Amino acid sequence: MGYETLNEQTAAEYVQSKTSLFPxxxxxxxxxxxxxxxxxxxxxxQKDAAxxxxxxxxxxxxxxxxxxxxxxxxxxxxxSEMLVLHDTHCPGLAPKIFDYDREMYAIIMEDLSDHVVLxxxxxxxxxxxxxxxxxxxFLARSLFFTSDLGMDPLKKKELQKSFVxxxxxxxxxxxxxxxxxxxxxxxKIDPEIRERAERNWRDALLKREVAxxxxxxxxxxxxLVHGDLHTGxxxxxxxxxxxxxxxxxxxxxxxxxxxxxxxxxxxxxAAQVWHKQDLSDRKKFQGYLLETIREIWRVFDKEFRNLxxxxxxTPLESAxxxxxxxMKRLLSDSIGYAGCKMTRRIVGxxxxxxxxSIKDVNVRRDAxxxxxxxxxxxxxxxEQLTSIDDVLEVIQKFAMP
Amino acid sequence: MGYETLNEQTAAEYVQSKTSLFPxxxxxxxxxxxxxxxxxxxxxxQKDAAxxxxxxxxxxxxxxxxxxxxxxxxxxxxxSEMLVLHDTHCPGLAPKIFDYDREMYAIIMEDLSDHVVLxxxxxxxxxxxxxxxxxxxFLARSLFFTSDLGMDPLKKKELQKSFVxxxxxxxxxxxxxxxxxxxxxxxKIDPEIRERAERNWRDALLKREVAxxxxxxxxxxxxLVHGDLHTGxxxxxxxxxxxxxxxxxxxxxxxxxxxxxxxxxxxxxAAQVWHKQDLSDRKKFQGYLLETIREIWRVFDKEFRNLxxxxxxTPLESAxxxxxxxMKRLLSDSIGYAGCKMTRRIVGxxxxxxxxSIKDVNVRRDAxxxxxxxxxxxxxxxEQLTSIDDVLEVIQKFAMP
Numbered sequence: 167m168g169y170e171t172l173n174e175q176t177a178a179e180y181v182q183s184k185t186s187l188f189p190x191x192x193x194x195x196x197x198x199x200x201x202x203x204x205x206x207x208x209x210x211x212q213k214d215a216a217x218x219x220x221x222x223x224x225x226x227x228x229x230x231x232x233x234x235x236x237x238x239x240x241x242x243x244x245x246s247e248m249l250v251l252h253d254t255h256c257p258g259l260a261p262k263i264f265d266y267d268r269e270m271y272a273i274i275m276e277d278l279s280d281h282v283v284l285x286x287x288x289x290x291x292x293x294x295x296x297x298x299x300x301x302x303x304f305l306a307r308s309l310f311f312t313s314d315l316g317m318d319p320l321k322k323k324e325l326q327k328s329f330v331x332x333x334x335x336x337x338x339x340x341x342x343x344x345x346x347x348x349x350x351x352x353x354k355i356d357p358e359i360r361e362r363a364e365r366n367w368r369d370a371l372l373k374r375e376v377a378x379x380x381x382x383x384x385x386x387x388x389x390l391v392h393g394d395l396h397t398g399x400x401x402x403x404x405x406x407x408x409x410x411x412x413x414x415x416x417x418x419x420x421x422x423x424x425x426x427x428x429x430x431x432x433x434x435x436a437a438q439v440w441h442k443q444d445l446s447d448r449k450k451f452q453g454y455l456l457e458t459i460r461e462i463w464r465v466f467d468k469e470f471r472n473l474x475x476x477x478x479x480t481p482l483e484s485a486x487x488x489x490x491x492x493m494k495r496l497l498s499d500s501i502g503y504a505g506c507k508m509t510r511r512i513v514g515x516x517x518x519x520x521x522x523s524i525k526d527v528n529v530r531r532d533a534x535x536x537x538x539x540x541x542x543x544x545x546x547x548x549e550q551l552t553s554i555d556d557v558l559e560v561i562q563k564f565a566m567p
Numbered sequence: 568m569g570y571e572t573l574n575e576q577t578a579a580e581y582v583q584s585k586t587s588l589f590p591x592x593x594x595x596x597x598x599x600x601x602x603x604x605x606x607x608x609x610x611x612x613q614k615d616a617a618x619x620x621x622x623x624x625x626x627x628x629x630x631x632x633x634x635x636x637x638x639x640x641x642x643x644x645x646x647s648e649m650l651v652l653h654d655t656h657c658p659g660l661a662p663k664i665f666d667y668d669r670e671m672y673a674i675i676m677e678d679l680s681d682h683v684v685l686x687x688x689x690x691x692x693x694x695x696x697x698x699x700x701x702x703x704x705f706l707a708r709s710l711f712f713t714s715d716l717g718m719d720p721l722k723k724k725e726l727q728k729s730f731v732x733x734x735x736x737x738x739x740x741x742x743x744x745x746x747x748x749x750x751x752x753x754x755k756i757d758p759e760i761r762e763r764a765e766r767n768w769r770d771a772l773l774k775r776e777v778a779x780x781x782x783x784x785x786x787x788x789x790x791l792v793h794g795d796l797h798t799g800x801x802x803x804x805x806x807x808x809x810x811x812x813x814x815x816x817x818x819x820x821x822x823x824x825x826x827x828x829x830x831x832x833x834x835x836x837a838a839q840v841w842h843k844q845d846l847s848d849r850k851k852f853q854g855y856l857l858e859t860i861r862e863i864w865r866v867f868d869k870e871f872r873n874l875x876x877x878x879x880x881t882p883l884e885s886a887x888x889x890x891x892x893x894m895k896r897l898l899s900d901s902i903g904y905a906g907c908k909m910t911r912r913i914v915g916x917x918x919x920x921x922x923x924s925i926k927d928v929n930v931r932r933d934a935x936x937x938x939x940x941x942x943x944x945x946x947x948x949x950e951q952l953t954s955i956d957d958v959l960e961v962i963q964k965f966a967m968p
Contacts, residue, residue, distance in 0.1 A: 323733040332724040348882035377889040481749040487775040
């Protein structure tokens with residue numbers, strides 16, 4: 167068989183050959199809907215039964231714009247295998263996977279066209295009442311079941327080997343950890359916050375702590391992390407939450423995923439000073455965001471401890487003293503990584519629409535500085551912030567009135 | 568070609584075909600000198616020039632006594648490739664490698680018959696004046712050059728992948744970290760210290776700290792560690808030191824190697840109360856052991872910092888604040904792992920001749936308890952011991968008079 171690029175003509179036939187989702191001989195239609203550079207994304211649906219549809223995501227053997235881009239197929243394998251694992255460990259919280267084809271680098275999965283990207287929803291000021299609970303469960307289960315706590319350590323080492331992801335880790339090492347802390351060529355720093363950004367470059371203590379977090383990112387194979395779990399990697403509706411796009415997956419520190427999502431909620435919280443112009447509306451929505459952060463941690467902590475109590479029976483690891491210490495370290499790590507993710511979205515190459523879409527320069531500057539100040543406090547004091555309430559206090563302390 | 572087990576007839580010919588160590592047509596003799604279960608070890612020498620000789624170590628495709636033993640060839644590859652790296656990074660401090668044959672799992676290396684095993688030498692009370700300096704350099708260079716500090720992080724991740732070593736890591740996880748802290752079937756506990764051993768099993772704080780050290784062992788891919796660097800894995804003469812037998816090599820915490828060697832020196836220190844019966848002789852030799860521990864750390868710290876200053880130029884990692892913090896954490900880790908290694912040698916399955924050869928039951932008991940007490944203090948207070956002098960004080964505090 168081997169690899170072959172799908173097109174709108176062959177994709178429907180491909181789905182029929184790999185799955186029994188549609189009746190034999192069904193009249194199928196197909197559209198390529200991808201806007202990425204490394205994947206083809208097809209939507210296939212049954213013409214006479216409009217609700218039945220699936221997505222095929224196929225990785226290209228080279229980038230559309232640049233054939234020299236390294237290892238896209240390996241990245242595709244990692245993304246596909248991570249999606250399969252998320253579907254296994256967190257059913258309902260990631261796209262359902264119907265088929266994964268190692269030769270075609272193609273994955274047939276649930277069509278989530280009825281969902282919106284969380285970042286867009288939050289910028290629009292939409293409340294998702296189950297978001298915190300869902301994310302807490304997703305984080306707890308995806309991380310626990312790929313760690314030495316939730317799986318056989320022998321198998322975990324083999325799994326870790328198959329998720330070594332050097333090229334995408336390097337992107338994170340550079341863009342999240344290194345570049346924001348010196349005058350890197352690809353930083354994007356608005357002139358209004360140049361002075362504040364440069365203050366970080368002279369902050370030896372801050373840089374030391376970021377270096378330690380970077381070191382942990384590069385060395386601690388604690389669990390199979392999503393690796394890029396910002397609010398642009400989550401699809402939502404009022405009662406559904408699905409994490410997707412795990413191409414950065416690798417064995418890293420659990421706190422990196424928890425921190426990514428918390429950090430992006432803090433970015434949205436800061437941006438609401440522009441997006442919700444009415445003060446009372448804004449306070450209400452910001453209150454919802456803070457409650458969501460609280461709920462993510464509360465549910466994560468509770469579910470992780472439940473899984474621990476249910477699955478860990480080895481003499482050393484079942485001790486509550488160890489479990490409590492572990493959870494405390496997870497909170498510190500998460501807050502530290504939240505701080506790193508926030509800073510890079512203000513001064514680094516890849517910024518976020520929440521902040522970038524603030525049209526008033528002064529408002530944007532104040533929001534950016536609030537984020538940088540919060541991030542610094544997160545990073546420096548992460549070991550003193552021993553409860554999620556402590557964390558929320560820091561956010562409120564630096565928030566614009 | 569493929570794999571073929573060597574014998575005394577074929578080994579000499581094999582050396583001639585792979586190297587130009589001996590003249591063409593030289594009259595060679597060969598003897599199988601291995602006593603292990605997983606390898607054939609041949610000594611090959613030139614009859615008419617007695618000093619010229621080499622060792623061939625070939626891994627068997629199965630264990631001699633039990634064909635079901637898992638993955639001996641994979642273990643052999645790991646040992647061979649680690650030996651090659653040690654020879655590269657630490658020339659003179661590991662056996663010189665003349666050839667490594669991936670198909671035959673055979674390595675042709677320097678003959679160290681003129682050396683003795685360090686453990687034997689220390690039990691006999693021999694002083695090796697350069698030991699501390701050599702081990703300090705070996706540790707610094709072997710660890711630095713396989714870490715993200717001393718090599719390209721992209722290449723390091725690939726190297727880490729090729730040194731995933733689940734079966735041998737599991738042996739350490741069980742025998743060093745888990746079993747000594749509960750009533751494991753394969754523990755070996757002398758009746759005279761049973762009560763003291765059981766006290767550790769009720770020590771929740773001690774077990775929590777051991778669990779954290781075990782977690783770090785299982786997750787922190789900091790450098791390519793030897794993995795079993797006790798005094799039985801080091802050959803010495805008065806002016807030569809060679810680390811060998813790195814079959815447990817994997818990406819783990821640097822402190823595991825530093826702690827292994829320090830812990831085994833502390834075991835020997837405790838055992839001297841029997842081996843050196845004359846008090847003044849004993850104090851002198853114990854003083855030498857303490858000086859060696861000090862020297863290992865002093866040289867390791869100095870060499871590691873020198874390598875850092877010479878090779879690390881990235882903005883975050885070149886900062887002295889980060890480097891100092893890193894070295895402080897390395898000392899804590901090392902002391903914690905020393906404590907784990909000491910405890911397991913007193914109550915675990917694999918004990919050490921230093922202690923086992925103490926014939927007087929009361930003396931042995933007192934030495935064993937001194938080791939367990941020192942180990943506990945190491946593990947619990949490893950973060951407060953911020954200089955090697957602090958460490959030596961703890962050893963002396965618990966040492967028998």
